[in-house]
Amino acid sequence: MDNGVENSNTVTLRSVVVVSLISFAYLLFSVFLVGFKSDQVVLLLIFNSLFYASAVTRKFILGFSIFIIYWIIFDYMKAFPNYNFNPVHIADLYNFEKQLFGIHFQNKLLTPNEYWRVNGVTFLDVMSGIFYLCWIPVPLAVAAYLFFTNRKQFLLFSLTFVLVNFLGLIIYYLYPAAPPWYVQFNGFIFHPGTPGNTAGLAKFDVFFHADIFKSIYAKGSNVFAAMPSLHSSYPVIVLYYGLKNRLGLVNIFFGLVMVGIWFSAVYASHHYVLDVLAGILCAITGITIFNLLKSKAKWFNRFIDNYENLIK
Secondary structure, three states, rough: OOOOOOOOOOOOOHHHHHHHHHHHHHHHHHHHHHOOOHHHHHHHHHHHHHHOOOOHHHHHHHHHHHHHHHHHHHHHHOOOHHHHOOOOOOOOHHHHHHHOOOOOEEEEEEOOOHHHHHHHHHHHHHHHHHOOOOOOOHHHHHHHHHHHHHHHHHHHHHHHHHHHHHHHHHHHOOOOOOHHHHHHHHOOOOOOOOOOHHHHHHHHHHHHHHHHHHHOOOOOOOOOOOOOOOHHHHHHHHHHHHHHHHOOOOOHHHHOOOOOOOOHHHHEEEEEHHHHHHHHHOOOOOHHHHHHHHHHHHHHHHHHHHHHHHOO
């Protein structure tokens, strides 16, 4: 490898120029697509600070750029709402959920979301919030652990994670779907540009007198992206790589988080059971496709090897 960006042990004039151009292009493109936001500056500060701080932090941020690229693409969804490309599924998804998983309660047939909305308890309000807060920190913690213990497994985990997300994004555009809370507040009438909503997670915020979920969902890219539930996909990937890397008893924790997130997604009215099942299937499909590429595609293995060399 030459002494440019491909060599992460040293900072060269070429690497400075490339990183500066990428940073400027990202900020310019973001302002053009979704408008200026302080998050964009924070992201650039973090990336540039870690890139220039030391060889270790440089390799760390280059490795985690896999996640950064996905986050940027997800953020750019705001500029291209999926409801502009295909009709949003509201009533049909709601009725199908009720048909398959409906619960009879007080002479009415309710979706599981509706049932838990009237039968929720404070303990479940708190636990669902705790589990839902794990959907990003736990995968990132696993990625960080693998980065410092096994760079190859870190890359396999990270690339699988992003592949599953891209599958989810494709489905978002092919099948725009409203979440359960949308029906609660808006019925079956489609209202483009509907802002995000904390739904049942608002009870967690109220209990702790904080706006944790309110601040998270205020930044949502598109509320009509409930199918599949990628919240439900992530813990599947985590548990798979936890088992693959023989992480021992921590896999029990991963399993509990996985089931907890699945339940919380429905309990808090952010996803139907169908969304959760679709998220699980999306994870399994992504893992399968990734493993097939790994076993069959030489170009893919060369890419992984080159990336691994970059962050070793």
